[in-house]
Amino acid sequence: MAADRSPDPPRPVADLDWSPKRARAFGERTLDLWERFLTELPSLPVAGAWTADEVARAVARPVPEEPMPDDELFAYLRDVAFDWSMYPGHPRFMAYITGTGTVPGAAADLLASGLNMNLGGWRLSPSGTEIELLLLRWFAEQFGLPSSAGGLLTSGGAMANFVALKTARDHRAGWDIRAKGVLAGPPLALYASEEVHVTTDREADMLGLGAEAVRKIPVDGDFRMRVDDLERAIGRDRAAGLRPFAVVATAGTVATGAVDPLPAIADLCARESLWLHVDGAYGGPAVLADDLRPLFVGIERADSIAFDPHKWMYTPHSGGCVLMRDARHLSESFAAQAGYVHEDKERTGHGPDLGMMGPQFSRGFQALKVWVSLLAHGRRAYARRISHDAELARYMAEQVRARRELELVAPVTLSICCFRYVPDDLAAGTPGRDEYLDELNERLMTAIQLDGRAYCSNAILHGRFVLRACIVNFRTEAADCDATLDVATELGEKLDAELRPDRLRAGA
Numbered sequence: 001m002a003a004d005r006s007p008d009p010p011r012p013v014a015d016l017d018w019s020p021k022r023a024r025a026f027g028e029r030t031l032d033l034w035e036r037f038l039t040e041l042p043s044l045p046v047a048g049a050w051t052a053d054e055v056a057r058a059v060a061r062p063v064p065e066e067p068m069p070d071d072e073l074f075a076y077l078r079d080v081a082f083d084w085s086m087y088p089g090h091p092r093f094m095a096y097i098t099g100t101g102t103v104p105g106a107a108a109d110l111l112a113s114g115l116n117m118n119l120g121g122w123r124l125s126p127s128g129t130e131i132e133l134l135l136l137r138w139f140a141e142q143f144g145l146p147s148s149a150g151g152l153l154t155s156g157g158a159m160a161n162f163v164a165l166k167t168a169r170d171h172r173a174g175w176d177i178r179a180k181g182v183l184a185g186p187p188l189a190l191y192a193s194e195e196v197h198v199t200t201d202r203e204a205d206m207l208g209l210g211a212e213a214v215r216k217i218p219v220d221g222d223f224r225m226r227v228d229d230l231e232r233a234i235g236r237d238r239a240a241g242l243r244p245f246a247v248v249a250t251a252g253t254v255a256t257g258a259v260d261p262l263p264a265i266a267d268l269c270a271r272e273s274l275w276l277h278v279d280g281a282y283g284g285p286a287v288l289a290d291d292l293r294p295l296f297v298g299i300e301r302a303d304s305i306a307f308d309p310h311k312w313m314y315t316p317h318s319g320g321c322v323l324m325r326d327a328r329h330l331s332e333s334f335a336a337q338a339g340y341v342h343e344d345k346e347r348t349g350h351g352p353d354l355g356m357m358g359p360q361f362s363r364g365f366q367a368l369k370v371w372v373s374l375l376a377h378g379r380r381a382y383a384r385r386i387s388h389d390a391e392l393a394r395y396m397a398e399q400v401r402a403r404r405e406l407e408l409v410a411p412v413t414l415s416i417c418c419f420r421y422v423p424d425d426l427a428a429g430t431p432g433r434d435e436y437l438d439e440l441n442e443r444l445m446t447a448i449q450l451d452g453r454a455y456c457s458n459a460i461l462h463g464r465f466v467l468r469a470c471i472v473n474f475r476t477e478a479a480d481c482d483a484t485l486d487v488a489t490e491l492g493e494k495l496d497a498e499l500r501p502d503r504l505r506a507g508a
């Protein structure tokens with residue numbers, strides 16, 4: 001009888017397991033591309049005038065059965081980087097609120113990916129979790145929150161606001177809403193200004209409240225929430241049987257950078273027992289700048305704060321942050337027991353699992369790029385540069401005022417300058433003037449974005465379409481602001497010459 005033979009052990013499959021030498025060679029070629037990008041960035045167009053079809057065709061490759069040779073792969077990456085990308089870190093990119101991307105942050109991202117810790121669990125990320133926790137404590141101190149505070153890094157501001165509002169809902173609803181759902185109590189309502197970021201509606205929707213649960217409060221002439229209207233709206237809702245639970249104050253609105261009157265809103269929240277959430281996704285990091293910090297007085301009274309390192313702390317995408325006055329509220333709102341994740345924390349001495357404090361279970365090491373950027377640059381560099389961005393926005397506003405064809409349309413509070421092109425010879429009172437200016441400026445924004453020399457976006461203010469430059473960019477300087485206004489003036493004049501004869505035949 002043949003003796004029992006155990007099967008041969010499986011042979012190694014090492015295709016994916018590159019040697020350190022191979023890893024380095026691959027990494028160095030990536031570094032070469034990055035260095036070239038940093039060298040050439042100021043002379044590259046900010047963006048190209050491509051259609052989606054053109055880009056889709058250019059970047060498409062069949063997934064090969066066998067490895068693509070390095071030369072071919074890096075030629076492809078070079079084309080992606082230099083022919084088919086646009087650059088939010090370009091000195092003349094001033095659109096939306098999209099930060100520059102710190103250099104040490106990008107390098108840290110490579111290391112974070114290389115280590116590949118999972119910051120959902122402490123034991124899967126001992127140094128990672130502790131770095132995220134100490135980063136959060138540092139941020140909480142910058143906002144003046146007490147030692148009970150804590151938080152979480154998120155994908156961005158939308159998710160940070162969502163986490164905060166979910167926590168507010170669960171904590172203030174007045175019944176076990178996590179278990180019983182929203183129908184087990186009266187309809188909930190929350191309050192924000194008309195200038196609040198659009199994702200607040202989506203967050204209310206995601207929370208099962210419906211977007212109409214967000215009551216939009218009118219703003220004053222400086223685009224700040226009117227607290228008297230807020231108080232009246234809360235009273236009306238209570239009388240109608242709704243349960244108000246939170247106010248979202250914005251510290252740096254997306255359109256103009258306005259900061260809501262935080263002390264008065266905090267007083268009202270205290271009187272009405274409402275959760276105060278401050279959306280500082282854009283403006284929050286300005287607390288680091290001595291000259292801007294006074295605008296944020298009252299933020300230290302918030303129950304929660306959202307802000308985005310990937311906006312005005314310039315770290316690479318993506319990374320937002322939510323802070324809680326009392327860190328325990330996060331676990332109360334997000335804890336879930338997974339039987340297969342057993343751990344005796346007493347015996348191991350391990351720390352908290354961040355995957356139990358927010359919507360994500362597995363989490364990446366986003367904290368490293370933020371932390372390494374802070375270590376490499378130091379706090380003062382941030383304070384100086386944030387302050388400088390705001391100074392540049394004020395400078396730009398002065399330049400707008402000095403140009404006959406440009407009109408400043410909102411005060412500059414932080415680092416946003418809103419303006420529009422108004423042809424010098426288009427008299428006030430001309431019939432159809434406002435509609436014509438809307439169309440002209442809408443066409444102008446598109447023309448600027450396609451032109452490639454500069455890049456700005458728009459805002460709708462008092463129902464009118466205006467151009468908007470937002471500087472959260474450590475490469476932007478005064479000459480870039482001038483150049484952007486030059487491009488706006490040049491293209492505005494050209495478009496006006498094309499459009500006006502047709503559009504304002506009667507009135508011009």
Ligand SMILES: Cc1ncc(COP(=O)(O)O)c(C=O)c1O
Binds near residue numbers: 156
């Ligand atoms: C005030 C405000 N809140 C929230 C957001 C959404 O942030 P994110 O794009 O990081 O999700 C933005 C984005 O510009 C914003 O300006």
